Amino acid sequence: MRVRDSQIMHVLVADQHRIVRAGIKSLLSETGSWQQFQVDEAESTEEAIAMVCSGEYGVVLMEYGLPGRGGIKATEILMARRPGTCILILTDMDDGSQAERIIRAGARGVILKNIGLDTLVFAIRTVMTGKQFYSNEIAIRLLERKGGPQDPLERLTAREKEVFKAILEGLGGEEIAARMHIHKRTVDKHRQHINYKLGIRTPLELVQVGLRLGLISIPTKD
The missing domain is CATH 1.10.10.10 (Winged helix-like DNA-binding domain superfamily/Winged helix DNA-binding domain)
Incomplete structure (x- = not known):
């Protein structure tokens, strides 16, 4: 999706927990790089879907267990209504099977909620280039499930x-x-x-x- 200002990344944080939303918003406001972030918040799938369909966001950080239809279903709906929406799923579990369902839904990646600022910014920039990003623990689970290289x-x-x-x-x-x-x-x-x-x-x-x-x-x- 197009971002209105090359210096400002518009991000939507969709999570049921106010403290999580506030924490991510605070983290992104602390980055000292050239990239600045404008963060909006949603606390349900219905609200997140409506906001994405009526606005322009560079990245959507979507909670896996978001109240309403859930993060996976919301991702599927957004992929149908707004193809190209860049979604990163937030989760507190490193389950490989969960990550596979998220990938099939069309999300660009999965990150754990305990992520640090540097990794969060790196994840956002990575998916904005069209690549996928997974927290290390999740990537390991995916490799184990797929029987891929263990090195x-x-x-x-x-x-x-x-x-x-x-x-x-x-x-x-x-x-x-x-x-x-x-x-x-x-x-x-x-x-x-x-x-x-x-x-x-x-x-x-x-x-x-x-x-x-x-x-x-x-x-x-x-």
Whole structure:
């Protein structure tokens, strides 16, 4: 869908819980990037459908269990009435079967309600480019159900793998940039994508993932 102002992203948050709506609205108002967000709220499927059909929203954040017809049915209705509507389903469960139903309904992705600001903004920007986005836990469940590749590294691009391995070697951003002949800002962006895709939130988790994937070895005593 078209956004009226290239600097302002119009977002509809459809959730039955006022605290969730207020929390997301507050998060999006805190972003320090060039992108600014104008957030409207709906608390039922009927209200959300009416607002989307009468307005223009870059992204609709729709609760899975939204009162009324539910998030999946509301998504199906909007896909029929307003094809191209960009919908992200909000849920507090990481059930793969639930995610599959959401995908079939036409949503662009599924995110958990405990999502942080950086991941939320990244998810919105990702689906606005026509791609899909799933919280890490949900992506894992989908892979397990589909019998797809179980290696988490398969989620990374070749460049991201290179950066990830350099990070595990203990190199800093400037050192990685020099080795790969890229700008440090590019390294930082790759690092963010790696964290999102592998569910890494702390330095400890980074090491744990490296160990689990066999990219870090622990020296043994002779």
